[in-house]
Amino acid sequence: SSDSQADEGKPSEIRLDYAYYSPTSIVLKEFKWAKEVFGEEDIDVKWTLSQGSNKAIEYLNSDSVDFGSTAGAAALIAESNDVPLENVYVYSQPEWTALVTNKGSGIEKIEDLQGKKVAATLGTDPYIFLVRALDSVGMSIDDIELVNLQHADGGNALVNGDVDAWAGLDPHMAKHELESGTELFFRDINLNTYGFLNVREEFAENHPEYVEKVIELYERARQWTLDNPEEAAELLAEQAEISVDVANIQLVERTDLTNPLPGDEHVEAIAAAGNVLKNAEVLTEEDDVETLTNELINPEYAEAVIE
Amino acid sequence: MSLALRDVSRTFNGTTAVKNVNLEVKPGEIIGLLGTSGCGKSTLLRAISGLDSEYDGEIEINGTVSKEIHDTTGFIFQEPRLLPWLNVLDNVTFGLTGSRKEKENKAIDYLESVGLRGKERLYPRELSGGMAQRVAIARALVTSPEILLLDEPFSALDAFTKMQLQDLLLEVWKKYQSTIVLVTHDIDEANYLCDRVVILRGQPGEVDREFIISQKRPRDRGSEELAHFKSEILESLDLNK
Amino acid sequence: MSLALRDVSRTFNGTTAVKNVNLEVKPGEIIGLLGTSGCGKSTLLRAISGLDSEYDGEIEINGTVSKEIHDTTGFIFQEPRLLPWLNVLDNVTFGLTGSRKEKENKAIDYLESVGLRGKERLYPRELSGGMAQRVAIARALVTSPEILLLDEPFSALDAFTKMQLQDLLLEVWKKYQSTIVLVTHDIDEANYLCDRVVILRGQPGEVDREFIISQKRPRDRGSEELAHFKSEILESLDLNK
Amino acid sequence: MAEQQNEVSAGYVKTVQSEVSGKKAASKTNKDSLLKTVLIGSIIPVALIVLWEILSRAGVVPPNQLPAPTTILDKIVSMAQDGSLWGHVWITTYRVLAGFVIGTVAAVILGSLVGFYKKVEQLFDPMVQAFRSIPSLAWVPLFILWMGIGETSKVTMIAVGVFFPVYLNIFSGILGVDRKLIEVGKMYGLNTFQLVKRIILPASLPSFLIGMRSGLGLGWMFVVAAELMGASQGLGFLLVFGQNMTRPETILASIILFAIIGKLTDWILKLVEDRSLHWQDRVQK
Amino acid sequence: MAEQQNEVSAGYVKTVQSEVSGKKAASKTNKDSLLKTVLIGSIIPVALIVLWEILSRAGVVPPNQLPAPTTILDKIVSMAQDGSLWGHVWITTYRVLAGFVIGTVAAVILGSLVGFYKKVEQLFDPMVQAFRSIPSLAWVPLFILWMGIGETSKVTMIAVGVFFPVYLNIFSGILGVDRKLIEVGKMYGLNTFQLVKRIILPASLPSFLIGMRSGLGLGWMFVVAAELMGASQGLGFLLVFGQNMTRPETILASIILFAIIGKLTDWILKLVEDRSLHWQDRVQK
Numbered sequence A: 001s002s003d004s005q006a007d008e009g010k011p012s013e014i015r016l017d018y019a020y021y022s023p024t025s026i027v028l029k030e031f032k033w034a035k036e037v038f039g040e041e042d043i044d045v046k047w048t049l050s051q052g053s054n055k056a057i058e059y060l061n062s063d064s065v066d067f068g069s070t071a072g073a074a075a076l077i078a079e080s081n082d083v084p085l086e087n088v089y090v091y092s093q094p095e096w097t098a099l100v101t102n103k104g105s106g107i108e109k110i111e112d113l114q115g116k117k118v119a120a121t122l123g124t125d126p127y128i129f130l131v132r133a134l135d136s137v138g139m140s141i142d143d144i145e146l147v148n149l150q151h152a153d154g155g156n157a158l159v160n161g162d163v164d165a166w167a168g169l170d171p172h173m174a175k176h177e178l179e180s181g182t183e184l185f186f187r188d189i190n191l192n193t194y195g196f197l198n199v200r201e202e203f204a205e206n207h208p209e210y211v212e213k214v215i216e217l218y219e220r221a222r223q224w225t226l227d228n229p230e231e232a233a234e235l236l237a238e239q240a241e242i243s244v245d246v247a248n249i250q251l252v253e254r255t256d257l258t259n260p261l262p263g264d265e266h267v268e269a270i271a272a273a274g275n276v277l278k279n280a281e282v283l284t285e286e287d288d289v290e291t292l293t294n295e296l297i298n299p300e301y302a303e304a305v306i307e
Numbered sequence B, C: 001m002s003l004a005l006r007d008v009s010r011t012f013n014g015t016t017a018v019k020n021v022n023l024e025v026k027p028g029e030i031i032g033l034l035g036t037s038g039c040g041k042s043t044l045l046r047a048i049s050g051l052d053s054e055y056d057g058e059i060e061i062n063g064t065v066s067k068e069i070h071d072t073t074g075f076i077f078q079e080p081r082l083l084p085w086l087n088v089l090d091n092v093t094f095g096l097t098g099s100r101k102e103k104e105n106k107a108i109d110y111l112e113s114v115g116l117r118g119k120e121r122l123y124p125r126e127l128s129g130g131m132a133q134r135v136a137i138a139r140a141l142v143t144s145p146e147i148l149l150l151d152e153p154f155s156a157l158d159a160f161t162k163m164q165l166q167d168l169l170l171e172v173w174k175k176y177q178s179t180i181v182l183v184t185h186d187i188d189e190a191n192y193l194c195d196r197v198v199i200l201r202g203q204p205g206e207v208d209r210e211f212i213i214s215q216k217r218p219r220d221r222g223s224e225e226l227a228h229f230k231s232e233i234l235e236s237l238d239l240n241k
Numbered sequence D, E: 001m002a003e004q005q006n007e008v009s010a011g012y013v014k015t016v017q018s019e020v021s022g023k024k025a026a027s028k029t030n031k032d033s034l035l036k037t038v039l040i041g042s043i044i045p046v047a048l049i050v051l052w053e054i055l056s057r058a059g060v061v062p063p064n065q066l067p068a069p070t071t072i073l074d075k076i077v078s079m080a081q082d083g084s085l086w087g088h089v090w091i092t093t094y095r096v097l098a099g100f101v102i103g104t105v106a107a108v109i110l111g112s113l114v115g116f117y118k119k120v121e122q123l124f125d126p127m128v129q130a131f132r133s134i135p136s137l138a139w140v141p142l143f144i145l146w147m148g149i150g151e152t153s154k155v156t157m158i159a160v161g162v163f164f165p166v167y168l169n170i171f172s173g174i175l176g177v178d179r180k181l182i183e184v185g186k187m188y189g190l191n192t193f194q195l196v197k198r199i200i201l202p203a204s205l206p207s208f209l210i211g212m213r214s215g216l217g218l219g220w221m222f223v224v225a226a227e228l229m230g231a232s233q234g235l236g237f238l239l240v241f242g243q244n245m246t247r248p249e250t251i252l253a254s255i256i257l258f259a260i261i262g263k264l265t266d267w268i269l270k271l272v273e274d275r276s277l278h279w280q281d282r283v284q285k
Ligand SMILES: Nc1ncnc2c1ncn2[C@@H]1O[C@H](COP(=O)(O)OP(=O)(O)OP(=O)(O)O)[C@@H](O)[C@H]1O
Pocket: B122, B125, B126, B127, B128, B129, B130, B131, B156, B158, C012, C013, C017, C035, C036, C037, C038, C039, C040, C041, C042, C043, C044, C078
């Protein structure tokens, strides 16, 4: 909106999102560092909760936030639909999705899924993960019976026996693991598509230096989290109202915070995801994955901050 | 069927509408119920019909005391109360049972009698006030009830039609020997039709007087005896008295 | 106000209800409209009132032809048509303007006249048929309309109350010099009240005869002249003729 | 029907005949006026769509947020061509209609009982009223738990949506039935069931029909929640899919399909309404 | 009021007084019967809850999907203690009420115009009927787009939900008003506005009130969609949050709060209904 394009490149307001799948955003919000930094310049800081990648993109698309946290693949899909966003920072490499089944179901590897009912939410990271997992053993989505369920419902459907397997998502996945004894029978952190911090293109154009300032803040939060993993898990547990155990699994075991700089590995991962998506007709024929990926990922700002 | 009211009273929210009404009606008798407006005539009819059961006292029909509705009772309400979603014919056949054909034939007979032949397909909203009342009359008479409760049945009719329908009522009465209680404001009508005229008076309404009219039917509407009754009845209605 | 009907006809879905009615009413005149049930009396009143504008022909009120509703016209409908969500008092004050106090005082005066003092707080569903009709009469008279259209206003009243209200009507008429068109089935009533009685006949209804009653008011209800008119009117209503 | 008057003596059969021919003539004018109604009714939507198209072409509304109507139309046409459209439309319509029938029947039964018996009202009504404000999405996990993810849970979900407005309208319709008419039925010795069928339902029909129309609308709304339960086809699925994929033209295509089909089904009910309420003494507008 | 009859001559003022004292007496019996009503109305819900608790304790329902009522109660109590409960309840109630008022007012205005003028009906009604079947979730992206994620879009979303049933009921209520009563108004020279106010609205009040109650229910349902638009508080938020975080007791706590508060607000409307429809000539049950 016009607010964010006030005089001389200084925005009157910076609108950030926070999400329970982006622990650093929670840390940042909780310690009020953004307020501290931008408050000095008379810039308002506004936080909005994103309940999922699709919501974050909706907010970016409608100019309701300036920065939005999404999964990498979601950002790619958004890019292909002309949502004006750029990925400027990688807030984590999470292993938030894996393939899950009930103990003793007899499913031990991907091939066992042949003809089975598998729950996933179409178009989300777990779905992409499922497609890529199947792809890795030469199967396709047509070899299984996909049941489209929301993440939480998918987990419950698995426990109830309505489906045989589930492309799960944390914290649901961790919780079911702890409480219902479900098992992750296929995991591969490299098939997850990273956590992308995206900025609205218009904001980046008008206030490039503030993009950098936000990245600086994220870096500060990342450093703090790396230094204080336990406290971070507690903070997450408290904020997301999940148990500390679940938070620990999610944050300590399954999140890698070491590489925040968008780079070749991310481009590759996204391109690979893009190709799978194209085969699954989530992306259309006209979409050129390489171009899209390059348009999406812009490491300049992060490079300036992180050296 | 015989009918007996014993000490019937009715109170609405603390206001008594009728008080201690006693009345014995022999089978086949026609009773006229006259009284000033609001003295409880309709209330009494509702009690007799069983629609209202919150009266005090006893009502005995054919020897049994009950507050139920007798389905051998026909009621012509003070308003036509036609069912607006049914046309004239269906309104008249409403209370009949049997095959469609039979019911309609019967109904058409009575519609003929009340002068509404050819109006079978009209809906209540297309009727004039008097036509609606005549449909209601046909609807009640067609079921040949053993007890007939009539609440000002001919009030919305012109003098001539009224006479015709009075005669129709007598015909039905003769044929089925119905016991009839007729509420009316038309003293001539009461005199012409009734064996006995009961005058209610006051608020709460109480039985004031009874006139027995023993003249044989068919009666002469202009007879002197009836004229004499008329002036007496009129006098007993006078509020100033 | 003067009133003139010229060649007024009304057709419902292809069926003509009244045909070619012509009528001139002088200011302050009381016209009685008699006719068999369903011959179009109410239809005519509705046309005069302006509620129905789909008639053919012209209706002139005080020299201007229009199909609008005149708000100096009062209408007592054939049914009471009380607003069920208003109590008696509020129903009567419905058409009045001014301060609440004023309106209520006026209304209470008229309620007194129609014998319903003390019933101000009752709701329509708690009224007897005649009481409802009297409320409707009070509601129409209280606005002192210049033209009064009455559709069987006293039909649900006992003989005595009826006479009282006929006299009330004459009082109002005297005071405000209203022009009155009165539909009634009671020939005595027409004779007692009207300057002129118009008889409608047939289906579609057409003006059949007119009787001019020049006797001065107050009239004697038992006078021989009126009795003579009565039998003549009765005869002209006879359907068999 | 002008002749009828002169032939009153010819009577009953004649009347019916002339009424029939009258109906034929009426149906012709009906067609004309239907056309006119449709035309007038299209003015505003068409104007809005044209405006929207112009704004889109002029670049005022960015296509990534609100694609132009032609883009959406393209989307719908392409879905129609590859055949997927019919699948979505058909399965959703089927679910809504099935849920509608079940929900309406349940509402009629419970609504009549509650409207008629004070004890039943006191027992059930408070609970029903409390359930009424639970959002459709809240039912989703419970329904999956109780009924799994098959068609049963989907149709039941829609039935729940339909139930409440129908119930509410029936209940109040019955309460509003004029005592005078019920008494007529009682005088003819009707038992409770007959009374409901012959007096109460017809008398409360206006309210009932509005309840049905409200309920049908809600049925369409509940489809989304229903199709969150393991559907892979349907308009609600299409909508959520479009939202997950940030595909505005899919979202808007599904919205427009909802509007069109919803309108069509409502129109059928409205026809029924006009047919069955012709006896109402309405003011001519 | 037994004395009233004997004091008719004392007249008007007296009548009012005795009516007042009559009301007092009535209010006492009212209280008793209210208590009784509440008790009877609780039988079924209480029985269900007890059954549920027993099943939970016996392990028949898995606690990670459907926690026991006591667990849910604990959750609500703990939310009440840490104060977050009031925040959720208050903000949602505020949104619903604001949306309810706006939606109702809009529906009354458009509904009256449409009910009254044929031209307006032909212009607007078809479009409104089409919009009626668009699910709440479908509006979310559009509303975010048009109005951002502030309170405006949330309240508007709820207003949209409230609008349709109120509109539909008003419209049909007006059509169903007895021509006879409207004519009375016309005879007294009322203009259109007065006619609506003094005759049409009171006469269509039963229908209107049911529309309001339906609308309020829908308002509660639309809250979830509304609070998908960037809310961080509210019952709808709580529900979706619980779903996203797999917290069944949060989900169920929010459902129960929806039911309770929804029921309370409905009960207020029902009281208004009973008050304002006492004139109806209803059958005593
Ligand atoms: N709305 C309508 N639609 C169709 N026909 C109607 C309508 N209103 C009246 N009619 C017909 O017009 C004729 C005259 O009706 P109207 O009400 O004027 O009679 P009336 O003289 O007042 O009779 P009554 O003394 O019984 O009240 C009747 O045949 C009636 O069926």
